[in-house]
Amino acid sequence: MTHHAEIALSDPLLIAPINAAKELFWRQGYDETSIEDVVCATGMNRYALYNAFGGKLELFLAVMESYFIERKNLFMTALSDPQGGPMAAIREVSEYCITEMTDRGAGCLMCDVAAEVGRYDKAVSERVLSYLEEIRSADEMALAQADERGELNPAISPKEGAALLIANMLGVGAMARNGAGRKELLTLFNTCLRLLGRPTGAQSHLRKRRNPKTTAVKQI
Amino acid sequence: MTHHAEIALSDPLLIAPINAAKELFWRQGYDETSIEDVVCATGMNRYALYNAFGGKLELFLAVMESYFIERKNLFMTALSDPQGGPMAAIREVSEYCITEMTDRGAGCLMCDVAAEVGRYDKAVSERVLSYLEEIRSADEMALAQADERGELNPAISPKEGAALLIANMLGVGAMARNGAGRKELLTLFNTCLRLLGRPTGAQSHLRKRRNPKTTAVKQI
DNA sequence: TCTGACTTAGAATGCCTATTCTGGATTTGC
DNA sequence: GCAAATCCAGAATAGGCATTCTAAGTCAGA
Numbered sequence: 001m002t003h004h005a006e007i008a009l010s011d012p013l014l015i016a017p018i019n020a021a022k023e024l025f026w027r028q029g030y031d032e033t034s035i036e037d038v039v040c041a042t043g044m045n046r047y048a049l050y051n052a053f054g055g056k057l058e059l060f061l062a063v064m065e066s067y068f069i070e071r072k073n074l075f076m077t078a079l080s081d082p083q084g085g086p087m088a089a090i091r092e093v094s095e096y097c098i099t100e101m102t103d104r105g106a107g108c109l110m111c112d113v114a115a116e117v118g119r120y121d122k123a124v125s126e127r128v129l130s131y132l133e134e135i136r137s138a139d140e141m142a143l144a145q146a147d148e149r150g151e152l153n154p155a156i157s158p159k160e161g162a163a164l165l166i167a168n169m170l171g172v173g174a175m176a177r178n179g180a181g182r183k184e185l186l187t188l189f190n191t192c193l194r195l196l197g198r199p200t201g202a203q204s205h206l207r208k209r210r211n212p213k214t215t216a217v218k219q220i
Numbered sequence: 221m222t223h224h225a226e227i228a229l230s231d232p233l234l235i236a237p238i239n240a241a242k243e244l245f246w247r248q249g250y251d252e253t254s255i256e257d258v259v260c261a262t263g264m265n266r267y268a269l270y271n272a273f274g275g276k277l278e279l280f281l282a283v284m285e286s287y288f289i290e291r292k293n294l295f296m297t298a299l300s301d302p303q304g305g306p307m308a309a310i311r312e313v314s315e316y317c318i319t320e321m322t323d324r325g326a327g328c329l330m331c332d333v334a335a336e337v338g339r340y341d342k343a344v345s346e347r348v349l350s351y352l353e354e355i356r357s358a359d360e361m362a363l364a365q366a367d368e369r370g371e372l373n374p375a376i377s378p379k380e381g382a383a384l385l386i387a388n389m390l391g392v393g394a395m396a397r398n399g400a401g402r403k404e405l406l407t408l409f410n411t412c413l414r415l416l417g418r419p420t421g422a423q424s425h426l427r428k429r430r431n432p433k434t435t436a437v438k439q440i
Numbered sequence: 441t442c443t444g445a446c447t448t449a450g451a452a453t454g455c456c457t458a459t460t461c462t463g464g465a466t467t468t469g470c
Numbered sequence: 471g472c473a474a475a476t477c478c479a480g481a482a483t484a485g486g487c488a489t490t491c492t493a494a495g496t497c498a499g500a
Contacts, residue, residue, distance in 0.1 A: 031251045032339060035458060045478055046459090056458065107394070115397045119252060128398045155419055160411040167408050170394035171387030174327070177335045178348045188387050191380040195415040199375055255488060265448055266489090276488065445498090452491070461482070468475075 014052060014062075017042040022063045026109045030060060030116045060117060064124070067109045068131055075138040086142040087151055087197060090165065094189055098172060102182040107173025136162045143196070151198055161196050168192040234272060234282075237262040242283045246329045250280060250336045280337060284344070287329045288351055295358040306362040307371055307417060310385065314409055318392060322402040327393025356382045363416070371418055381416050388412040 020042045024033045035056055039046050053059040075093060082089030101107060110131045118125030143158035143165075152161065172185045240262045244253045255276055259266050273279040295313060302309030321327060330351045338345030363378035363385075372381065392405045 028339070029336070034456085046480090047461095047478065050459070051477095111394050111398060115394075116249070118398065119248070125399050129400065132395070132398070132400075153415065153419075155414055156411055160407075163404075163408050164388070164411050164415070167391030167395065167412075168384070168387050170391035171389070174331050174335075174390035174394060175352070175387065178331060178338065178352070179345050180349070187380075188383050191376055191384050192387075194375055195373065195384070199373075199419060254486085266450090267448070267491095270489070271447095442500090443498100445496105447496070448494085450492095453489080454487100455489100456485105456487085458485090459483080462480095464478085466475100466477070468473100470472090 079142040086145040101176040306365040321396040
């Protein structure tokens with residue numbers, strides 16, 4: 001009596017258990033999360049749990065799928081038709097993700113936890129890459145809009161910029177996992193975003209302060 | 221009869237076993253690497269292994285320390301007095317790291333594997349953060365030199381740029397762990413490096429191709 | 441060559457965890 | 471209210487793994 005992730009996801013009664021399990025896997029990783037933990041956190045009976053999902057791996061697959069869909073929706077709705085402009089939308093959605101990470105002291109569920117599982121199961125690691133590509137292409141869409149509005153740094157293409165954003169968020173996740181603070185991570189993300197944007201003359205005053213020897217001349 | 225990581229590191233006979241174990245932990249992670257694996261890979265007797273290190277955790281600590289020192293040396297020697305200029309040195313050392321990662325389908329031993337162990341042991345996660353800071357400050361040093369030579373993007377400080385580089389490399393590691401290819405990762409890193417450098421007029425031709433409507437005017 | 445310390449290979453131990461089983465409780469359909 | 475199906479809690483089961491033990495083998499020094 002094996003059940004598939006899709007079936008589990010479509011059952012409204014399983015939404016709460018899946019979310020509880022997601023929280024555990026996200027915070028603790030796959031190996032470090034025991035079925036006992038899941039039983040306690042969901043309040044679900046062990047027997048019922050095995051009946052509903054089939055086993056630990058299948059449960060994780062359902063969690064992963066749920067995360068995938070949720071995250072895809074988040075990015076798609078935020079970036080496909082951004083009200084306050086594409087760059088603002090990217091900032092908003094990314095800062096939301098950073099908050100999620102620092103709240104949990106964890107990175108991306110797909111990229112970090114699923115990668116752990118991907119060692120056994122090639123299908124999982126392929127799913128992770130497809131997730132990354134999905135998010136990247138949403139970012140690329142937004143950056144293409146930014147480009148049309150002249151808000152993208154001319155030195156890069158929307159595609160390159162999107163890849164950079166993804167890598168930066170993954171890096172932020174790695175740092176969150178190791179205990180870096182929210183403020184530090186936001187600063188880091190802002191640096192990335194600043195470089196992605198079209199350079200403005202106003203920014204050069206930073207340089208003046210930093211290296212007066214060569215740029216002490218007033219620039220007003 | 222407990223031995224400490226420092227003692228193990230100073231014994232030349234243990235260098236080879238430590239390197240073999242490092243390879244295993246790096247590729248497979250901490251939990252996924254059994255002592256049996258280590259026994260096979262090092263050719264060392266189980267008893268001798270326990271005598272030399274004390275246990276699995278202590279072995280990993282020795283591995284971690286070895287990686288730390290090795291990596292610190294790599295960055296320090298490459299970046300403290302770079303012959304071909306600071307930006308070239310950063311590129312060189314980073315590309316070396318990317319090769320190490322793609323060779324193993326893994327990220328950074330400290331940031332990824334040690335983070336796994338850091339869940340049990342606070343001292344380990346603090347060590348990871350101190351490692352990150354060490355590398356970041358080496359990058360910052362190089363970027364400060366670049367700044368003095370007018371090679372740094374005026375929109376950012378050496379400190380910000382160094383943090384961005386670290387995050388980018390961590391992101392690259394996360395992607396390598398999930399099976400991304402070397403070429404893709406090099407492209408990604410190059411984008412990052414391009415943005416860190418001082419923008420040149422020549423780059424704007426990229427933009428012309430992408431968005432002819434607004435920049436079709438010849439710019440030579 | 442002999443002795444005593446050290447090393448080895450592999451078996452035993454003990455713990456932890458996923459999964460299954462079981463006998464009793466609870467719900468459901470009528 | 472009742473029979474049948476379903477669900478529950480916790481006890482077995484089974485396998486994996488770190489760590490320790492053991493009994494035989496090896497080596498160094500005289």
